[in-house]
Amino acid sequence: MSVNREDYLKVIFELGGAKQSVSNKAISEALGLSPASVTEMISKMAKDNMVTYTPYRGTKLSEEGILQGANLVRRHRLWEVFLYDKLNYTWENVHDEAEMLEHNASDFFVEKLADFLGNPEFCPHGGAIPTVDGEMAEEVETILVDFEIGDDIRIQRVTDEKEFLMYFDQLGLKIGKKYTIAGVEAFTNNVILTKKGNEIVVNREAAQHIYVEKE
Incomplete structure (x- = not known):
């Protein structure tokens, strides 16, 4: 899977796409891409059964999309914990580094990393870290x-x-x-x-x- 497509899956998952439809506008803003580019990619992902798209409602992850999205979020947030706790990165800088690292490690390595960190439930920003099975602790939703x-x-x-x-x-x-x-x-x-x-x-x-x- 391309890095570009992985970024889409991760963002849709983080926006709640495992449980509800997410607007293309929200995806566009999160990724910093044009609405036209988002529409084109969502169409491709729907053909590959990674998402379902309903006009005027938005995009929701399929079962496979949920597993893939959860895996990417898990990787990203585990790397954030490692960078913040073990390498003393400032917490506003861990995101960009984790963004690169999440695409370049085997599943075996990621699980070794999780064990090394003590299988944390939350990342430095308070976001829940999904388990290998895609389960995750409940996140606070009130702003x-x-x-x-x-x-x-x-x-x-x-x-x-x-x-x-x-x-x-x-x-x-x-x-x-x-x-x-x-x-x-x-x-x-x-x-x-x-x-x-x-x-x-x-x-x-x-x-x-x-x-x-x-x-």
Whole structure:
């Protein structure tokens, strides 16, 4: 399978394509490709029974597509754990490196890597790592903007996107840490978080990439 097609499978899986239809627009934005290019590739993948496409609804992975997509996500996130925990990569930089490595290792090597790492369930960004059978721990799906002023929340995972991660890091936010929603700015709707008396203003768009649980 080409690297290009593998990237499609991984992205569709990460967008929830194992359980529901994903719009071509979402795939296009995630991959940074034109809608026309996405439509062409999805058509080819449907002919190969990797996905099913329903007009006006989107693309969903077939059983084989789910297994392939889960395998690619597993590889990618295991490499992220290795790079972050063992080689001290900064967490906004592990994605690009893992993107290259995920396509260039045998299944045997990947499982040796998993054993070496202690078979982790989550990657540095809080994303669940699928098992060999494609099963994975439940991921938090509620985003920061879904909560109310005064709520105590804990950040559980964030979108694995380099520019966002750099912004998240600059704010000093941490996965697994508890914060209070102190307010929402007028006009901008930016979210104001507090922790130990310190205020952190989170851009409204960025807040939609931060997945949290209420404490």
